[in-house]
Amino acid sequence: QKEVEQDPGPLSVPEGAIVSLNCTYSNSAFQYFMWYRQYSRKGPELLMYTYSSGNKEDGRFTAQVDKSSKYISLFIRDSQPSDSATYLCAGGGYQKVTFGIGTKLQVIP
Amino acid sequence: ETGVTQSPTHLIKTRGQQVTLRCSSQSGHNTVSWYQQALGQGPQFIFQYYREEENGRGNFPPRFSGLQFPNYSSELNVNALELDDSALYLCASRTSGGTNEQFFGPGTRLTVL
Numbered sequence: 615q616k617e618v619e620q621d622p623g624p625l626s627v628p629e630g631a632i633v634s635l636n637c638t639y640s641n642s643a644f645q646y647f648m649w650y651r652q653y654s655r656k657g658p659e660l661l662m663y664t665y666s667s668g669n670k671e672d673g674r675f676t677a678q679v680d681k682s683s684k685y686i687s688l689f690i691r692d693s694q695p696s697d698s699a700t701y702l703c704a705g706g707g708y709q710k711v712t713f714g715i716g717t718k719l720q721v722i723p
Numbered sequence: 724e725t726g727v728t729q730s731p732t733h734l735i736k737t738r739g740q741q742v743t744l745r746c747s748s749q750s751g752h753n754t755v756s757w758y759q760q761a762l763g764q765g766p767q768f769i770f771q772y773y774r775e776e777e778n779g780r781g782n783f784p785p786r787f788s789g790l791q792f793p794n795y796s797s798e799l800n801v802n803a804l805e806l807d808d809s810a811l812y813l814c815a816s817r818t819s820g821g822t823n824e825q826f827f828g829p830g831t832r833l834t835v836l
Contacts, residue, residue, distance in 0.1 A: 620765075646823045657727075657813055657827040658766065702765055708823055709779030711756070713765030 617641045620703055620714030629723050633690040637703035637714050640684065644705035644712075647679050649688045652700045652716065661701075662688065693721045727816050727828035735834045741802045744831045746814035748795040752826070754819050755797045757789060760811040760830070772797055773819055801833075809835045 620637045627633055635649075646665045650658035662677035664670045670677045678687040686703050700716040728747045736742050748755050754773045758766035768781035772791035786802040795816070801808055811832050815825035 618765075622763075648824075650827075655811075655832070657729075657829045660824060660826060663824050704765075706823060709771055710768050710781065711823065711825065712768065713758075715763075715765045 615640055616714075617712045618703060618705055618714040621717055622715050624718040624720055626720045626722060627693055629693060629695060629721055631693050631721075633688075633693050633697070633719060633721075635688040635690075635701050635703070635717050635719070637686040638684055639686065639705045639712075641705065641712070642684075643707060645707045646705065646711075647677070647686050648704045648711070649675075649677055649686075650702040650704065650713075651697075652702060654699075658702055695721050695723050697721050727814060727826055729812075729814055729828040729831050731831060732829070733832045733834075735836065736804050737836050738804055738806060740804050740835075741800065742804060742833060744799045744801075744812050744814075744833070746797045746799070746816075746828055748797070748814075748816035749826050752816035752818055753795050754817050755791055755795065756815045756817075756825060757797075757799045758813040758815065759783070759808075760813060762810070766813055769799070804835045806835050809833060 618639045649662040652658045667681045674691045676689040702716045704713045756771040757769040760766040771779040775791045788800045791797040811830040813830045815827045817825045
C-alpha cells in the first residue's frame with residue numbers, strides 16, 4: 615500500500631464548476647499536508663499548506679484535512695481553463711515529503 | 724527574492740555514465756531536497772541536505788549522492804546511470820524552522836539511452 619493514495623483521473627469539468635480532489639494517506643506520523651499544482655513539463659507549484667485538521671481557504675481554493683480518517687481534500691470554486699493541470703497531494707514531516715501520483719484535471723471552456 | 728533555479732534544463736546521457744545536476748535555492752532557504760519524478764508519477768524523495776549534511780534519505784541506492792555548498796546551492800550526482808533513471812529531477816528548498824513549505828524549481832529532464 616502506498617503511503618499516499620490519489621486517483622490519477624483524468625477529471626474533466628466544465629468551466630465554473632466546483633472541483634473536488636481527494637487523497638488518503640496511511641502514515642500517522644505525517645505532520646504537514648500540501649497541495650501542489652503542476653503544469654506539463656514544469657516544476658510543482660505550492661498551492662496550499664496545512665498542519666492540522668480543518669479547513670484552510672485561499673481565494674478560490676480550500677484545503678481540508680481530516681486526520682481521524684486520514685483524508686485530504688482540495689476544492690476549487692469557479693474553475694477556470696487555466697486550472698487545467700495535475701494536482702499533487704503530499705504529506706510529511708521535517709525531513710521527508712511523500713507525494714501522491716497526481717490527479718490530472720481538465721477544465722473545459 | 725529569487726526562486727529556485729536548476730540547470731541544465733535537459734540532459735541526455737548513455738547507460739553507465741555519470742551526471743551532475745545543479746540547484747540554486749530560493750533566497751534565505753538553507754534546506755534543500757531532491758526528488759525524482761518519473762513520467763506519470765508523483766515526485767519521489769531522494770534525500771535532503773541541511774547545513775551541508777544529508778539529514779534524510781528516501782529509498783534510493785548509494786549511486787545517488789549529493790552536495791550542499793555554503794551558499795546553499797546544491798548538486799545531485801548519479802553514477803552508473805540506468806535506463807530507469809530517466810525522469811524529471813526536482814529540487815525544492817525551504818527554511819529550516821517552523822514549517823515544511825517547500826518551493827520547487829523547474830526541474831532537469833534526464834534521458835538515459
